[in-house]
Amino acid sequence: MPRRHVVASAVFLLAFIAALPGPGTLRAENFDLTLLPPILAGPPLSRDSDGDGLPDLWELRGYTVNGTYVNLPAMGASPWHKDVFVWMDYMVTPGSVDLGPSQTVIDNIKAVFNNAPVTNPDGTTGIHIHPVLKNQVPYDETLGVSSNYTQVWIDFDTLKNNSFNAAYAPSFRYMIWANTYNQGTSSGLARGIPGTDFLVTLGGWQTPGGTDWQKLGTFIHELGHCLGLTHGGTDHVNYKPNYLSVMNYSFQTWGLYRNGHWGDEGYPLNFDYQRINTPSLDKASLQEGLGLTGADDVSAYGTVYYYVSGGYYYNTYTTNAAAGIDWNKNNIIDPSPVSADINWSGSATGTLTAQNNWPNINYSADGQLGPASGQARRKAALVPMPEELRHELDFETQQRLDTARTPAAPATP
Structure with missing residues (x-):
């Protein structure tokens, strides 16, 4: 056989073997060694063609930890399209209320991420999210006790350790659809920014466990923290009118106002992270005639903002941010700059900046997913959680926010 044919055949064979699903991996921390010679082991463990934090080798062939084979390709992974895996456990109340998501919620989560404006090596856009509904865990009325943030995660870890197979930790985020935490009505909680663990806790809301829309928005919001996103985009400042993201409490349970509709009017794709650039707003010098123009096109969007009247804060909205x-x-568009506390901060000064979220997703959670995940998680555990994230959007605040779509009522000054 001519030499060139031998070489071509060998290259084809190597490519074929590398693409085969199977338990072969390279060692990283406690990963099992491949049984194949290194030349047949496929791409190096450092190669991550789509930048989703998961090595190509894992997405082509899976990996093995302590004898457990995690078959990522069988679960839909591709080295040429970004993947996000989430293991979801859930509680059922003593009254048989399933706090977990309906199939509609799961389908809508997938649709939001599939619609993401991010590119992939396969030439398509979007992220393939895999929200895998797994086990019912024992019901707990509340995780932790009032104001004890540490105890929340101690209780969380007890449930996690009894349900979650640790072999999946290098590739999966983990969450629980639970009842409450800290004996309150906070909608959820993430363990870090970025991170790998989070909760959705809507058991104390008017609809126990939350409506499908509240579940959708809260899941995407808390997962967003794990993906590195904050309440203010560039910081933790909340309620920014120029931050058109479900990370903003103003939009967490409604979705964005886009193309004439709120998300919870039947438009799940409006439960979105910010996908455009918006201008900064100087609260001491607001140009009313400009709206949110000055960066990308905002004509499809509305927004929510605050104003003060009679010593009280009110929230309201506009359907055309452009x-x-x-x-x-004051019922006019002032020609001169005005000052206003448009994000209910207690001050009519300061500059509000936003963020185009999708280009800033942290897929690996700073290495907490991937080959060196164990070491990265141990390091992340030493970083204290920002105070702003220890108590998320609660039912009482959500009720106040709802006044923006009904006759206005005052908020607490």
Whole structure:
């Protein structure tokens, strides 16, 4: 056989073997050694063609930890398209209320991520998220006790360790659809920014366990923290009118106002992270005639903002962020700059900046997923959680936010 044919055949064979699913991996921490010679082991463990934090080798062939084979390709992984895996456990109340997601919620989560404006080596856009509903865990009325943030995660870990197969930790985030935490009505909690663990806790809301829309928005919000996103985009400042993201409490349970509809009017794709650039807003010098223009096109969007009247804060909204916005709510579009506390911070000064979220997703959670995940998670455990994230959007605040779509009522000054 001519030499060139031998070489071509060998290259084809190597490519074929590398693409075969199977338990072969390279060693990283406690990963089992491949049984194949190194030349047949496929791409190096460091190669991650789509940048999703999971090595190509794992997405082609899976990996093995302590004898457990995690078959990522059988679960839909591809080295040429970004994947996010989430192991979801859930509780059922003594009254038989299933706190977990309906299939509609799961399908809508997938749709939001499939619609993400991110590119992939396969030439398509979007992220393949795999929210895998797994085990019912024992019901707990509340995780932790009032104001004890540490105890929440101690209780969480007890449930996690009894349900979650640790072999999946290098590739999966883990969450629980639980009842409450800290004996309150907070909607959820993430363990870090970025991180790998989070909760959705809507058991104390008017609809126990939350409506499908509240579940959708809260799941995406808390997962967003694990993906490195914050309440303010560039910081933890909340309620920014120029931050058009489900990470903003103003949009967590409604979704964005986009193309004439709120998300919870039947438009799940509006439960979105910010996908455009918006201008900074100087609260001491707001140009009402500009609205949110000055960066990308915002004509498809509305937004929510605050104003003060009679010593009380009110929240309201506009359906056209590209038109003039009456920031100080004096019923005219002022030609001169005005000052207003448009994000309910207690001050009419300061500059509000936002973030185009999708390009800033942290897929590996700073290495907490991937070959060196164990070491990265141990390091992350030493970082204290920001105070702003220890108590998330609660039912009482959500009820107040709802006044923006009904006759206005005052918020607490």
